[in-house]
Amino acid sequence: MESFVHPFAEGLSLLAHLLGGSYGLAVVAIAVAVRLVLLPLTLRLAEQGWHRQQRMRALQPLLDALRERHAKDPLAYARAAQALQKQHGITSGLGGGLLVSAVQAPLGIGIYAAIRQSVAAAGSFLWIPRLARPDFLLALAVAALTYAAITLNPAMPAQMKTALQMLPVLVSFLMVWHLAAGLGLYWAGSSSVNVLQAALLRRRVGTRGIDAL
Template sequence: MKKIKHLGTLTAIASLALLLTGCVQRTKSGKPYGIIYDYLAVPTQHIMNWIASLLGGSYGWAIIAVTFIIRMVLLPMMIEQSRKATVQQEKMAYVKPQMTAIQKRQKEATTNEEKAAVSQQMMSLYRDNGISMTGGMGCLPILIQFPIFAALYAAIQYSPELASGTGSLFMGFSLGKPNLILAGLSFIVYLLQGWLGTLGIPADQKKSMMSMMIVSPLMIFFISFRAPAGLGLYFFVGGIFACIQTLIIYLYRPRIRASVEAEMKKNPPKVVVPPAPVTPAQPKTTTIAQEHDENRKRNAGKQQHHK
């Protein structure tokens, strides 16, 4: 399940990078055009211009305001998706013995028929116990953010105000040019968010999450470093919201765990495959010669005692 979820997340991030860099075209004179630019970037530019006019002409504060609005709108849905993922993690603990047995059979399978049968058992284990193969997160949060990322990227990249320098300076750096500091801050805040996501979960699940805790921030750093600093500012502020969201779930986890425990007592996990048996300790074996030698020593001891 973890491999599927991680692969899906990486694919989504890679697709996002491709989308952001290739959907806006330019004429020979350099004028941008295309569906992303005409229907997403231009309206976003108008919104940012309007907000900037209310905030003293600062496009940095305008980007922060847009990020705040977007994240507040998405926050309930993101928390609900995180709650579902947490429920899935707690349920996984109850089927772990069966999962261990299936994983052992996977390693021992040699023929295609055996591998197919084990895969079918794995799917049945998830299905019969109401566990999602994708970890409960789903694709909806990522799909909703795709057009938002594309709109902000194109709006900042091709904004005349940011390109000309008017209102583009924020905290001493230009929002229209890549900025290593903002890219680094975005990396750090999402790395922190990934670490917060490992709090309160079992050690085996935490180990499987370590790779994504590094890979996702690295991808965000790569996108932020190559994009205008305005997008890095969006990622940085958005990462702060992501940390808050993760902390909310962490504080709520004991209640989720108690709810799952009550559900498991009422409806125990379905047994798809018996758990891996514990190998008993092998009894001590002795040869006839060893037994004869031990008897001889005991008899010698008795004779000395009688003397």
């Protein structure tokens, strides 16, 4: 594990040196850079998911009819629904999501471990006195970014946003509040790109009909 983390730690230290010795700024820069590199792929997958959602919505009356027809045979309904979706070119879309996870997982593990090692001796950043300790205001900032990303996301029906958006907001707040601020900064940088992605997706698909979903 040490040999895997070492290059990430060295890269973080080098970037911090180039940024005037600021580990906090280096962490944010790495988080934003990683997400921006993946943004074209994640944005395309999000757009495909939105269009898949619209096609599923258009098929809902047919799916309801199939459910009524096969009310006593759930397996038959599942097969009929799958055939109907295939007929209309609707796929699960899991392949792209798995690809993004496969790319992000090792990067995230390496960077998180490197940050955990580096911030032990790191100093302050902005209002944060010590990057090795949790910070309440940073947790609030990450929660606000999470809320903004969910609010801007056109793929979530308007009537469900209030109910569903509070859980990830609360989880992100509690997680960051109990993490070292250095790790929280990585989360904040990544969340800021989530907001950008949601805004770009909203612009791509247009606002027509979004609020009526």
